[in-house]
Amino acid sequence: MRHSKWRAHQGGYDVFEDAHRVDLGNDMPVPSLAPSSPIGVSSVTVGRRPSAGLRYVGRSSLPVGTVLPTTTASRTAVGALRETLSSVTRQLPAAVVGGLVGWGLCSLLSRRKR
Numbered sequence: 001m002r003h004s005k006w007r008a009h010q011g012g013y014d015v016f017e018d019a020h021r022v023d024l025g026n027d028m029p030v031p032s033l034a035p036s037s038p039i040g041v042s043s044v045t046v047g048r049r050p051s052a053g054l055r056y057v058g059r060s061s062l063p064v065g066t067v068l069p070t071t072t073a074s075r076t077a078v079g080a081l082r083e084t085l086s087s088v089t090r091q092l093p094a095a096v097v098g099g100l101v102g103w104g105l106c107s108l109l110s111r112r113k114r
Helices: 078-114
Strands: 002-006 011-018 055-060 066-068
Touching: none
Parallel strands: 002 066
Antiparallel strands: 002 011, 011 055
């Protein structure tokens, strides 16, 4: 079964998959949710708990399958900063290589003009 989790700091959804299956036409059980405010449950805490064995499969602009609750960390500025820095560190090697190649080309072209 597929599950989606809202990415508060970037928009869109992370999509996960597990081995749990629900037959077509069968309803999933209604989750019991404790009210988080006098008017009910907030939209970022609503969601179904996934079964064990959840694995990341990609991203989507719309939710796919069931919706998982958003973690508190991703809703805070510190959580968003941590996730952004994690994304930057994954892209850093490509940026360094690109910078070195650009610097090398510029220095080759400047030597030719002399």
